[in-house]
Amino acid sequence: MKTISKLLTIAALTASFAACKKSENLDRDIVTGPNPNVDTIKGFITTSVSLSASKTYVLKGLVIVKNGATLTIPAGTRIEGFTAAGEKGTLVITRGSKLIANGLPANPIIFTSNKTSGQAHGDWGGIIVLGNAPTNKPTTTAIEGIPNTSDAQYGGNVIGDNSGSITYTRIEYAGGVFQGALGSNNEVNGLTFGGVGNGTTVHHVQVSYSGDDSFEFFGGTVSPSYLISYRAIDDDFDFDFGFQGKLQFLVALRDPEINDQSKSNGIECDNDNTGVATNTPRTHPVISNLTILGNNGVADSNPLIPVTSTTGTPGAFQAGAHFRRNTGLEVRNSIFLGYPAAGLLIDGNVTADSLTNGTSQFRYNFVHSNTAGSAFAVASGTTSYTNATLKAFLTNATNLNVELANAGDASLVNPFNLSSPVLGQFFISSTTAVTATGANFTGGSFTTGFTSVAYRGAFPPTGGTNGWGGTTWSSF
Structure with a gap:
C-alpha cells in the first residue's frame, strides 16, 4: 500500500x-x-x-x-x-x-x-x-x-x-x-x-x-x-x-475496451444459477426508466485485456438485457442501445412463455442492436419464439416496444461519449420521440413505487426537471 x-x-x-x-x-x-x-x-x-x-x-x-x-x-x-x-x-x-x-x-x-x-x-x-x-x-x-x-x-x-x-x-x-x-469466478x-x-x-x-x-x-x-x-x-x-425489488432511473455506459470472458451485458437476470424453475420466489425485477448503452459497434482492440476470470479467454459484449434460467421480469419505459448480439435476449422457454402468458412484461421500451434483426432475440434452444416472432409480439399494440434501426433514433444528446462524459449527454435532445410514444405506468407492478414521468430512459428532455440531484455527486 x-x-x-x-x-x-x-x-x-x-x-x-x-x-x-x-x-x-x-x-x-x-x-x-x-x-x-x-x-x-x-x-x-x-x-x-x-x-x-x-x-x-x-x-x-x-x-x-x-x-x-x-x-x-x-x-x-x-x-x-x-x-x-x-x-x-x-x-x-x-x-x-x-x-x-x-x-x-x-x-x-x-x-x-x-x-x-x-x-x-x-x-x-x-x-x-x-x-x-x-x-x-x-x-x-x-x-x-x-x-x-x-x-x-x-x-x-x-x-x-x-x-x-x-x-x-x-x-x-x-x-x-x-x-x-485468478479464474475462480468468485469476485x-x-x-x-x-x-x-x-x-x-x-x-x-x-x-x-x-x-x-x-x-x-x-x-x-x-x-x-x-x-x-x-x-x-x-x-x-x-x-x-x-x-423482487423495483428500480427506477438507472444508466449504464460501457467502454468498448472493457468486457468479460463471460460475455458482458447491461442486465443479466437468472431465477437460479442452476436453472431450477421451481425455486420460489421467482426472480422478478420490476424496472422503469433505464438507459443501457453498449459498445455501439466499436471493436475491442484487445479482448484478452482486462482478464479477471478465465485466463486467456477473450472478453465480449452480448446483450443490453439477457433474461435467462427461468427468470421473470417487468421492464418498461427504458432504452437499450449499442449491443451486438441483442438489445433484448430471451433465453429459455420458461422465460419466453412468461411473456406470452403475461406473468412477465416488456413494454414501452426503445430497443436497438448493432446487428440487424437482433434487437429482439432468442438464445439457442429457445423454441417458443424466433427472433421474428418475438419482435412481432413485443411490438404489437399491447406491448408497444419500438425497434430502433439506429442508436441515434433514441434522440439522446451524446450517449456514447467517453472522452469527457457528463450526465447531460444522456438527456433527450428532442421531445418528438417522447411525445409520439410516451411512457406508461398503468397496471402490472407499476401503479405504486414509481415516479410517473412522460419519457423513456433515465433522463428527461434537455432542460426538463429530473431528480438526479445535480451533477457534482457523480464523477466520470
Missing part, C-alpha cells in the same frame, strides 16, 4: 468515532506513520461506530459489521480499499446490522482504491450488504466472493428488512477477487446486495470501473433508484435468487 496509514489508539478512537462505546468495537492493529488523518480499519465492528469526514479510512481485508452494529459514514468521507492480494479491502454488513452512508449532492461519500496512481478495475473488494429478506435459496447460503462463514449468510422472511441507507455515494475500482486464484462486485429488504434506502449511487458486476442483487426486495454503472468489466445490473 503506497499510502502510509496510522491506526489510532483506543483513546484517539473515543474522539474520532463519536458513537464508540467500547474499545472492542474495532479489532485493529497499531501502525506507526506520520499522517494522523489516515486510519486503517480491519476485522470486526461489533458495536455502533461513526466515522469522521475529516479523516481518510483504509479498509484492510474483510471488515465485517456484525452483532446488530451500525456503521455510520458522514457526507464527504473518503474510504480507500487496500489492494494487496488476499487482503483486499471488503466491507461486509451482516444480517441485522446496518450501514448508514448518506452523502450529499455536493458532498458525496467516496469509496475508492488506496493506490496513489495506476488505479484499476478490481483494485479492492467492494461493499457487500446482507439482510433478512426472502430469497429462493436456503438461509445458510453464503454470498459469493468471500469465505463461507456464518457472517457471509443472507436471506430470511422479512420483506421490509432494513439494512440501512446508501445515498449520494461513489464506489470506484472495486469488484476484485478477494481470495483464491466481489462493486456493490452486492444479498437478501436485502425494502426497508433499506438506496439512491444516487455510482459504481465505476468494477472488476466484476457494478450492482448485483441476490434475492431480496430492496428498491433503489438513480444508479450509475460506468465502465464495468462484466454486467451492469445482475439479478438472481428470487429478487
Whole structure:
C-alpha cells in the first residue's frame, strides 16, 4: 500500500468515532506513520461506530459489521480499499446490522482504491450488504466472493428488512477477487446486495470501473433508484435468487475496451444459477426508466485485456438485457442501445412463455442492436419464439416496444461519449420521440413505487426537471 496509514489508539478512537462505546468495537492493529488523518480499519465492528469526514479510512481485508452494529459514514468521507492480494479491502454488513452512508449532492461519500496512481478495475473488494429478506435459496447460503462463514449468510422472511441507507455515494475500482486464484469466478462486485429488504434506502449511487458486476442483487426486495454503472468489466445490473425489488432511473455506459470472458451485458437476470424453475420466489425485477448503452459497434482492440476470470479467454459484449434460467421480469419505459448480439435476449422457454402468458412484461421500451434483426432475440434452444416472432409480439399494440434501426433514433444528446462524459449527454435532445410514444405506468407492478414521468430512459428532455440531484455527486 503506497499510502502510509496510522491506526489510532483506543483513546484517539473515543474522539474520532463519536458513537464508540467500547474499545472492542474495532479489532485493529497499531501502525506507526506520520499522517494522523489516515486510519486503517480491519476485522470486526461489533458495536455502533461513526466515522469522521475529516479523516481518510483504509479498509484492510474483510471488515465485517456484525452483532446488530451500525456503521455510520458522514457526507464527504473518503474510504480507500487496500489492494494487496488476499487482503483486499471488503466491507461486509451482516444480517441485522446496518450501514448508514448518506452523502450529499455536493458532498458525496467516496469509496475508492488506496493506490496513489495506476488505479484499476478490481483494485479492492467492494461493499457487500446482507439482510433478512426472502430469497429462493436456503438461509445458510453464503454470498459469493468471500469465505463461507456464518457472517457471509443472507436471506430470511422479512420483506421490509432494513439494512440501512446508501445515498449520494461513489464506489470506484472495486469488484476484485478477494481470495483464491485468478479464474475462480468468485469476485466481489462493486456493490452486492444479498437478501436485502425494502426497508433499506438506496439512491444516487455510482459504481465505476468494477472488476466484476457494478450492482448485483441476490434475492431480496430492496428498491433503489438513480444508479450509475460506468465502465464495468462484466454486467451492469445482475439479478438472481428470487429478487423482487423495483428500480427506477438507472444508466449504464460501457467502454468498448472493457468486457468479460463471460460475455458482458447491461442486465443479466437468472431465477437460479442452476436453472431450477421451481425455486420460489421467482426472480422478478420490476424496472422503469433505464438507459443501457453498449459498445455501439466499436471493436475491442484487445479482448484478452482486462482478464479477471478465465485466463486467456477473450472478453465480449452480448446483450443490453439477457433474461435467462427461468427468470421473470417487468421492464418498461427504458432504452437499450449499442449491443451486438441483442438489445433484448430471451433465453429459455420458461422465460419466453412468461411473456406470452403475461406473468412477465416488456413494454414501452426503445430497443436497438448493432446487428440487424437482433434487437429482439432468442438464445439457442429457445423454441417458443424466433427472433421474428418475438419482435412481432413485443411490438404489437399491447406491448408497444419500438425497434430502433439506429442508436441515434433514441434522440439522446451524446450517449456514447467517453472522452469527457457528463450526465447531460444522456438527456433527450428532442421531445418528438417522447411525445409520439410516451411512457406508461398503468397496471402490472407499476401503479405504486414509481415516479410517473412522460419519457423513456433515465433522463428527461434537455432542460426538463429530473431528480438526479445535480451533477457534482457523480464523477466520470
